[in-house]
Amino acid sequence: MNMIRRLFAILALSLPAASFAGESAVALNALRKITGETGVLPPPIAGRAAPAGKFKPGEGVDHSDQFPTGSRNQGDVGSCHAFASIGLLEAAYYRKYGEHQAFSDADLFLQNTVLNGNIYSGSILDRGYTYNGKADLKEGGSSITLLATGDIDFAIKHGVATEPQYADFLGRYRRYREAERRTLEGIEREYREMPWYVKLLYNPRTHWKKLQKDPASRKILQNYLLGNDRAIEDQREATRRKLAGFRVVKSLHAAAPQELKLSDARCESVGAGRAESVLAELKAGRPVGVSYVSGAMFASHVLIISGYTVGDDGKAVFKTRNSWGAGGNFDMFPRDMCKVHGIFSVR
Numbered sequence: 001m002n003m004i005r006r007l008f009a010i011l012a013l014s015l016p017a018a019s020f021a022g023e024s025a026v027a028l029n030a031l032r033k034i035t036g037e038t039g040v041l042p043p044p045i046a047g048r049a050a051p052a053g054k055f056k057p058g059e060g061v062d063h064s065d066q067f068p069t070g071s072r073n074q075g076d077v078g079s080c081h082a083f084a085s086i087g088l089l090e091a092a093y094y095r096k097y098g099e100h101q102a103f104s105d106a107d108l109f110l111q112n113t114v115l116n117g118n119i120y121s122g123s124i125l126d127r128g129y130t131y132n133g134k135a136d137l138k139e140g141g142s143s144i145t146l147l148a149t150g151d152i153d154f155a156i157k158h159g160v161a162t163e164p165q166y167a168d169f170l171g172r173y174r175r176y177r178e179a180e181r182r183t184l185e186g187i188e189r190e191y192r193e194m195p196w197y198v199k200l201l202y203n204p205r206t207h208w209k210k211l212q213k214d215p216a217s218r219k220i221l222q223n224y225l226l227g228n229d230r231a232i233e234d235q236r237e238a239t240r241r242k243l244a245g246f247r248v249v250k251s252l253h254a255a256a257p258q259e260l261k262l263s264d265a266r267c268e269s270v271g272a273g274r275a276e277s278v279l280a281e282l283k284a285g286r287p288v289g290v291s292y293v294s295g296a297m298f299a300s301h302v303l304i305i306s307g308y309t310v311g312d313d314g315k316a317v318f319k320t321r322n323s324w325g326a327g328g329n330f331d332m333f334p335r336d337m338c339k340v341h342g343i344f345s346v347r
Contacts, residue, residue, distance in 0.1 A: 055310045055314060055315070055316065056310075057310070058310070059309075059310050060307065060308050060309040060310055061282050061283065061285075061307045061308060062306065062307035062319065063091065063282070063285065063286070063287045063306045063307050064306045064307065064319075064321065066090070066091035066094045066095060066287065066306075067087060067090055067091055067094075067100075067306075067321065068090055068094070068100035068101060068102045069102060070326065071321055071322055071323065071324070071325060071326065071328055071329055072105060072166065072323055072325065073166075073323065073324060073325030073328070074105075074166075074323040074324070075166075075170050076174075077109075077139055077170065077173065077174075077177075078138070078139030079105065079109045079113070079139060079323070080301055080302045080303065080323050081113075081151055081291075081302045082105050082108045082109035082112075082113065082151055083105050083302075083323035084289045084302045084303055084304050084323070085108060085151035085152045085155065085289070086103045086104070086105045086108055086155075086160070087287070087289075087304050087321055088152060088287060088289050088304060088344070088345065088346045089103055089152060089155055089156075089160070089243065089246070089346060090102060090103055091286070091287050091346070092246055092286075092346035092347070093242065093243070095285065095286075096246075097242070101162065101239075101242075102162060103155070103160045103161070103162055103239065104160060104161040104162055104163060104164045104165070104166070104235075105166045106164045106165065106166045106168075106169035106170075106173075106225075106226065107160050107161035107164050107226065107232065107236075108151055108154070108155055108160050109139075109169075110169070110222060110225055110226065111154065111158065111160070112151050112154040112155075113127070113139060114127075114173075114221070114225070115218050115221065115222065116154075117138075118209055118212070118213075119180070119184070119208055119209060119212045127139075128180075128184050128208075135181075135184040135185045135187070135188040136181075136184070137177065137180060137181055137184065150248060150250075152248045152344065152346060153248055155239075155243065156240075156243045156244075156246050156247075156248075157240070158236065158240060159235070159236035159237055159238070159239045159240030159241075159243070160235075160236060160239050161226075161229075161231075161232045161235040161236055161239070162235045162238075162239065163229060163231060163232070163235060164226045164227065164229060164232065168227060169225055169226060169227075172224060172225050172227075173225055176221070176224070176225060183208070186204075187204040187205055187208055190204050191203075191204060191205060246346055246347070247346070247347055248344055248345070248346055248347075249344065249345050249346075249347060250342065250343065250344040250345075251277065251342070251343050251344075252341065252342055253274060253340060253341050253342070253343075254341065255292065255293045255338065255339050255340060255341035256293060257293055257295070259293060259338045259339045260293065260295070260339065262338055264335035265335075266338070267335050267336065267337065267338035267339070268333075268334040268335045268337065268338075269338075270337070270338035271334065271336070271337020271338035271339070271340060272334070272337065274337045274338075274340050274343065275316065275334050275337045277343055278290070278305055278318065278337075278343065279308065279316065281343075281345045282305065282307060282308055286345045286346070286347065287304050287305065287306045287307075287321070287345070288304065288305045288343060288344070288345050289302060289303070289304050289305075289342075289343070289344045289345065290302070290303065290304075290305055290340050290342065290343055290344075291340070291341055291342035291343075291344075292336075292339045292340045292341060292342075293339045293341060294339075300341070302342075303320050303321065303322045303323065304320065304321040304322075305318045305319065305320055305321075305332065306319055306320065306321045307319045311333075315333065315334055316333070316334055317331050317332075317333060318331060318332040318333065318336075319331060320332060
């Protein structure tokens with residue numbers, strides 16, 4: 001039984017953050033209240049750095065100047081993965097071209113989450129699914145979203161727009177999301193209450209999934225959510241050419257809610273290799289994205305570590321670029337590293 005639970009834990013960590021607890025408004029607000037106790041990181045990406053507890057006085061780096069704007073705000077949507085991915089791409093663009101270029105968080109979230117999730121196959125791996133008898137949607141990022149199929153990989157391959165602003169997108173998306181959820185609930189109700197009808201004549205899940213993949217339907221939805229901006233395709237193509245040759249370096253690590261209960265010393269020990277990986281990237285001049293367990297029921301969050309300083313205790317203090325707007329950044333520490341289940345950077 002313990003082995004089964006462990007396997008389930010690992011599987012759950014490969015699912016988007018909103019799969020279980022998710023990044024709903026309630027989950028995000030709860031996470032904000034405990035940010036001082038959360039944080040995380042994985043194993044060496046590029047060689048080994050000095051252990052996270054041994055530094056020279058005054059040591060540290062700050063890569064916040066690589067970003068074209070300050071920290072942005074994801075609102076009540078589980079789009080932290082898109083924000084972290086966009087931030088790393090913007091930083092990599094600056095390192096290569098020597099100029100700042102803002103990319104659209106809204107466009108990446110639309111392309112690789114809203115339009116790229118199957119609605120509705122019924123599978124928990126898709127955007128629309130049934131868990132514990134309840135139809136639900138998921139938005140959040142995870143090891144699958146970030147490290148396997150990859151928001152960043154998607155943007156490099158397909159390009160990303162520069163103009164659609166997230167604040168304008170957010171109001172339209174909220175309305176669409178509620179309509180989408182009601183539709184999903186209706187599909188599940190029909191599926192449960194009329195199984196004979198589903199088997200003999202009509203499967204609403206299959207029909208809705210096909211409709212979501214229809215090119216004309218996808219175009220209509222894009223036009224609505226992004227304000228019918230006709231320049232988007234040209235912007236995507238231009239950034240696709242500029243991002244050609246960029247690559248993502250990534251690693252996965254086992255982490256579960258149990259890590260939240262470890263003592264500071266134990267968590268620091270378990271996560272030492274992950275801290276070294278982050279330090280190696282920072283010292284090489286690259287900000288680092290981390291995906292970590294942030295609460296019970298496998299809730300996760302993704303943000304960027306943009307630098308580090310040395311604390312009074314002689315240990316690393318990791319500086320973050322979060323997606324909760326001004327004042328939403330918080331420090332992370334070696335004692336947080338055991339909670340990290342994904343590390344990624346762009347080169």
